[in-house]
Amino acid sequence: MARIRRKSLIGTLILAATMVGALFAVQGDPTTARPAMPAVDWPAMTLVYRVEGKFRGIDGPTDSRVFRLNYQGLYHWQKEQIEDSADPSMVGSTDSFEGTTNTFSTGNSDQIHSIDDHEVPLAPEQWLVPGRDRWLVDKYGFTKRPGADANHVVYTLTETLDCVPSDPANPTTRIPQPASCATSPTYQNTEEIVYRVDLDLPIPVEVTNRVGTEITRHVEVTQLTVH
Amino acid sequence: MKRRIRRHVVSALFLSAFLLAFAPSALASQTADQCDATPKYWCTHVIYTGTTLHERDFLGARDGGAQKWRLYYINDYYWNGSGWTWNSIYGPGAWHTNIAFDFWRCYCGDEYLPNGGRVQMQLEYYECTDGCYTWKSSEMNHYFS
Numbered sequence: 616m617a618r619i620r621r622k623s624l625i626g627t628l629i630l631a632a633t634m635v636g637a638l639f640a641v642q643g644d645p646t647t648a649r650p651a652m653p654a655v656d657w658p659a660m661t662l663v664y665r666v667e668g669k670f671r672g673i674d675g676p677t678d679s680r681v682f683r684l685n686y687q688g689l690y691h692w693q694k695e696q697i698e699d700s701a702d703p704s705m706v707g708s709t710d711s712f713e714g715t716t717n718t719f720s721t722g723n724s725d726q727i728h729s730i731d732d733h734e735v736p737l738a739p740e741q742w743l744v745p746g747r748d749r750w751l752v753d754k755y756g757f758t759k760r761p762g763a764d765a766n767h768v769v770y771t772l773t774e775t776l777d778c779v780p781s782d783p784a785n786p787t788t789r790i791p792q793p794a795s796c797a798t799s800p801t802y803q804n805t806e807e808i809v810y811r812v813d814l815d816l817p818i819p820v821e822v823t824n825r826v827g828t829e830i831t832r833h834v835e836v837t838q839l840t841v842h
Numbered sequence: 843m844k845r846r847i848r849r850h851v852v853s854a855l856f857l858s859a860f861l862l863a864f865a866p867s868a869l870a871s872q873t874a875d876q877c878d879a880t881p882k883y884w885c886t887h888v889i890y891t892g893t894t895l896h897e898r899d900f901l902g903a904r905d906g907g908a909q910k911w912r913l914y915y916i917n918d919y920y921w922n923g924s925g926w927t928w929n930s931i932y933g934p935g936a937w938h939t940n941i942a943f944d945f946w947r948c949y950c951g952d953e954y955l956p957n958g959g960r961v962q963m964q965l966e967y968y969e970c971t972d973g974c975y976t977w978k979s980s981e982m983n984h985y986f987s
Binding site: 650651652653654655666668669670671672673675680689702705708710721726728730732733735736737738739740741743744746747749750754804824826831832 | 875878882914917926966968970973974977
């Protein structure tokens with residue numbers, strides 16, 4: 616009887632250890648656990664958007680790029696660059712995502728490349744992720760306020776970031792810094808996103824990034840057609 | 843006299859070794875910064891001598907609000923006289939989780955790109971909210987000849 620009880624105790628211990636191990640395998644390491652798939656998505660739509668930014672350095676000129684996005688879902692979209700004020704050879708560049716494969720080509724080159732290792736969807740842009748607005752306040756610390764009319768809502772994030780001194784002995788490792796870093800150990804970084812909220816799932820239509828008072832990037836959706 | 847000649851030869855050898863070791867980097871040029879004007883601003887440039895590419899550098903923050911980042915690709919092209927021809931690709935790289943402002947160099951080795959080079963650089967970011975997704979930085983293009 617005691618032997619049976621000992622065997623049963625050992626069996627229980629082995630089972631418990633296996634279950635704890637399995638639990639750690641599933642939840643212990645977020646980088647190896649199977650990722651969750653995004654829960655919501657936008658309907659098929661076409662967007663044209665202009666991105667103006669300091670693409671040639673924080674103290675450089677402002678350049679402009681225009682893209683046309685044909686969006687059928689987070690797993691199925693195509694993007695084409697239709698304008699580039701600084702590098703016209705980029706016009707005609709394409710970028711698409713289909714299932715797990717990202718395919719891209721660059722203007723003025725007939726080379727097409729594919730990278731097929733995407734276990735989660737590749738969004739067309741960071742700001743173009745369906746449902747991201749629901750996380751801006753709680754996860755990222757944005758504040759929310761009404762927009763210019765009842766159809767728009769504005770989210771704003773202001774962060775104070777540390778300036779990083781460059782290594783004078785190695786100028787090639789210089790970190791790009793705002794001009795204000797010459798007189799202050801920190802600088803202010805601001806992001807503002809305007810969402811259209813008269814649709815089933817809000818869509819961002821304007822994004823503005825500032826360093827101090829200077830605009831480093833401004834994105835504006837100039838055409839939006841929901842199919 | 844012989845001693846003096848030997849001294850000159852030894853000095854010349856040392857000088858040659860010094861020049862061989864440091865002259866290429868001293869003569870190297872750097873392309874103008876190309877930057878990703880996202881919330882965590884960062885830039886890239888490449889270092890080259892003539893039409894030989896040496897280094898591909900990323901400077902600045904790479905988190906952009908993301909949990910992970912990786913090198914998506916570095917594409918090297920050479921000019922074939924009428925268009926850009928692909929020479930080599932590096933990436934995708936391993937995922938990294940550091941979020942500090944810092945400097946990262948791809949030690950991809952020297953590359954001779956006849957008639958001039960074009961280097962495309964792009965990073966990818968990974969983030970989870972109620973689901974996980976990735977996005978790419980803007981593509982940075984560097985030209986030199």
